[in-house]
Amino acid sequence: MTPVSTRRRGPLRAAVGLSLEADRRATCITFVAFGLRPTVLVLVLYLVKVMVDAAVAHDTGTLNAAVAGIALASAMAVGSVTYSIEQSVRMIEATASAVDRRLMTLIGRLPGVEHLDDPEVRDQIEVLRQERVHLSEGGDAASLVLGAAVRAAFTGVILAVVQPVLLLLPLLAVPPLLATKRAQRRRDQAVGQAAGAARLARHLLAVGTSPAAAKELRLSGLGPHLRARQAEAATTADRTVTRTVWRNLVTTSAASALFALGYCAALLFVLHRFAQGRVSLGDVILILGLVTSVSTQLSQSVQFFGFLQQTLAASRRLLRLEEYADRAAQGAGEAVPAERLVDGIRLDGVGFRYPGSDARALEGVDLVLPAGSVVAVVGANGAGKSTLIKLLAGLYRPTSGRITVDGVDLATVHSDLWHLRTSACFQDFSRLEFDVRHSVGAGSPAHAEDDAHVTRALEQGGAAELVAGLPAGLATRLGTSFDDGVDLSGGEWQRVALARARMRTAPCLLVLDEPTAAIDPLAEDVLLTSYVRAARQTVAQSNGITLFASHRLSTARLADLIVVVDRGRIAQLGVHDHLMADRNGIYRDLYERQSRAYA
Numbered sequence: 363m364t365p366v367s368t369r370r371r372g373p374l375r376a377a378v379g380l381s382l383e384a385d386r387r388a389t390c391i392t393f394v395a396f397g398l399r400p401t402v403l404v405l406v407l408y409l410v411k412v413m414v415d416a417a418v419a420h421d422t423g424t425l426n427a428a429v430a431g432i433a434l435a436s437a438m439a440v441g442s443v444t445y446s447i448e449q450s451v452r453m454i455e456a457t458a459s460a461v462d463r464r465l466m467t468l469i470g471r472l473p474g475v476e477h478l479d480d481p482e483v484r485d486q487i488e489v490l491r492q493e494r495v496h497l498s499e500g501g502d503a504a505s506l507v508l509g510a511a512v513r514a515a516f517t518g519v520i521l522a523v524v525q526p527v528l529l530l531l532p533l534l535a536v537p538p539l540l541a542t543k544r545a546q547r548r549r550d551q552a553v554g555q556a557a558g559a560a561r562l563a564r565h566l567l568a569v570g571t572s573p574a575a576a577k578e579l580r581l582s583g584l585g586p587h588l589r590a591r592q593a594e595a596a597t598t599a600d601r602t603v604t605r606t607v608w609r610n611l612v613t614t615s616a617a618s619a620l621f622a623l624g625y626c627a628a629l630l631f632v633l634h635r636f637a638q639g640r641v642s643l644g645d646v647i648l649i650l651g652l653v654t655s656v657s658t659q660l661s662q663s664v665q666f667f668g669f670l671q672q673t674l675a676a677s678r679r680l681l682r683l684e685e686y687a688d689r690a691a692q693g694a695g696e697a698v699p700a701e702r703l704v705d706g707i708r709l710d711g712v713g714f715r716y717p718g719s720d721a722r723a724l725e726g727v728d729l730v731l732p733a734g735s736v737v738a739v740v741g742a743n744g745a746g747k748s749t750l751i752k753l754l755a756g757l758y759r760p761t762s763g764r765i766t767v768d769g770v771d772l773a774t775v776h777s778d779l780w781h782l783r784t785s786a787c788f789q790d791f792s793r794l795e796f797d798v799r800h801s802v803g804a805g806s807p808a809h810a811e812d813d814a815h816v817t818r819a820l821e822q823g824g825a826a827e828l829v830a831g832l833p834a835g836l837a838t839r840l841g842t843s844f845d846d847g848v849d850l851s852g853g854e855w856q857r858v859a860l861a862r863a864r865m866r867t868a869p870c871l872l873v874l875d876e877p878t879a880a881i882d883p884l885a886e887d888v889l890l891t892s893y894v895r896a897a898r899q900t901v902a903q904s905n906g907i908t909l910f911a912s913h914r915l916s917t918a919r920l921a922d923l924i925v926v927v928d929r930g931r932i933a934q935l936g937v938h939d940h941l942m943a944d945r946n947g948i949y950r951d952l953y954e955r956q957s958r959a960y961a
């Protein structure tokens with residue numbers, strides 16, 4: 363991911379802006395309360411000095427006024443605590459939801475899925491996901507730092523009036539603050555460096571604790587190996603960050619020790635002046651109170667400043683990713699695809715390499731997919747079938763060559779609009795754990811509430827019988843993540859995914875990538891045949907193309923065109939009879955071997 367500037371909006375403004383957008387009222391109250399309350403403590407100290415001097419001078423009027431002032435200020439400070447803390451919690455909770463929405467929007471704005479395949483982008487997103495808490499506490503951290511700054515300013519003014527030389531003391535607070543800032547920057551870098559290992563550790567943890575993987579892990583005895591690898595990755599990530607934490611501890615401790623020395627010197631200085639009779643008892647109490655509070659303030663400020671630095675680091679990361687998404691979206695096409703195909707889709711010299719991979723998944727692909735046709739893509743594992751499908755669906759852009767739809771370069775077409783003209787069922791389909799209506803309806807949200815539409819899609823996906831047997835029909839929740847959910851078998855989930863792909867009316871391109879791989883062979887043949895026939899009628903409205911990849915070559919016979927892919931290249935092209943006529947061709951060889959295996 364190329365670094366980009368974050369000048370457009372500063373990270374502090376962006377972080378506070380998030381809280382203001384999330385809950386303006388709670389944020390304003392938190393800033394006023396946290397920003398002003400510390401000044402009350404300084405005011406109370408000053409009133410104590412007035413009270414002591416008045417007592418020594420037997421000035422009852424001033425003494426009573428000072429006592430009343432102390433009581434009033436203390437009551438106000440204590441009374442506002444509960445309310446302001448409540449508001450700050452509200453602000454943090456609202457900001458946390460706003461951060462989640464921003465993250466989802468950011469990921470949704472990245473065109474296609476190729477950016478999510480880029481390891482660096484994935485790492486940045488992962489780190490940001492972990493740092494969400496710092497972003498949601500950004501308003502809190504900023505208001506605490508504001509309070510500390512206001513209190514320091516008040517303390518400085520009083521010290522300047524009473525004993526100007528003691529103003530040097532707050533200056534000694536500068537090195538610890540700078541050390542904290544530097545420490546945070548170093549920690550941020552270390553977290554970035556450790557992101558790859560941390561991601562691996564999390565992945566292994568997810569595999570090792572997921573119910574889906576439990577069967578294989580038990581039977582294969584992979585558990586101990588997995589645990590060892592997980593521990594190793596976690597330790598590597600942890601070690602990178604811990605080394606920095608120790609280094610930071612040395613520098614921040616040295617800076618704090620410098621401040622502690624200055625603090626002791628200031629105490630001795632004030633006591634010496636009192637012994638000489640050059641300051642009053644009230645002054646001594648005030649100065650000791652202020653000097654002592656400078657030390658408390660320092661440790662609090664360092665802590666608050668540390669929080670703020672963490673917020674700023676997360677905010678910077680969010681801004682960088684948002685700018686990256688903006689640029690990626692700007693680089694994407696704007697053209698509006700037509701609702702009907704006229705000629706079809708053409709690939710000229712198309713090549714593709716996955717982000718972070720040196721190998722070409724596709725190379726020099728020249729292909730014409732006529733409008734209104736049914737196309738089968740066949741080939742061995744890893745040949746490039748899914749890659750071809752993902753390029754046609756606009757999820758990736760070719761790294762060389764071009765794809766044109768009725769003569770318009772797909773790279774210039776708005777990817778979201780092209781996705782609206784496309785329906786798909788992938789071999790790694792999603793198990794959407796909603797109720798049946800919405801799990802299927804997700805294929806076309808505009809029709810999700812239309813039960814007749816959903817039911818038709820279920821029939822075409824071969825899932826009508828399955829749903830009829832569910833306790834609440836269309837309203838049955840699917841999946842085991844919720845108490846009321848019903849789990850389905852792999853093949854049943856695949857039928858739901860097939861139905862989902864039939865929700866969109868008249869797509870220009872319907873792609874099916876191994877859509878029946880989890881379905882038993884007898885049902886597979888029947889289901890895929892009827893599915894493709896029905897699809898042919900649906901896409902006829904848009905003169906669209908139905909393209910399916912299947913290892914079952916018997917179903918390829920349905921196609922008007924069969925594309926045989928071999929190691930990223932088109933090896934053969936034609937209809938079934940034509941391809942069978944080539945005695946040395948890959949297709950005939952695959953077909954005959956498969957027929958013998960199923961015989």
Ligand SMILES: Nc1ncnc2c1ncn2[C@@H]1O[C@H](COP(=O)(O)OP(=O)(O)OP(=O)(O)O)[C@@H](O)[C@H]1O
Pocket residue numbers: 479716717719722723741742743744745746747748749750
């Ligand atoms: N996300 C990815 N990142 C890097 N390489 C990938 C990725 N996905 C696929 N590949 C590689 O691209 C090549 C083509 O993969 P593809 O999934 O298109 O094959 P396929 O013909 O669909 O295989 P299968 O029949 O097993 O589904 C393979 O060598 C594969 O390892």
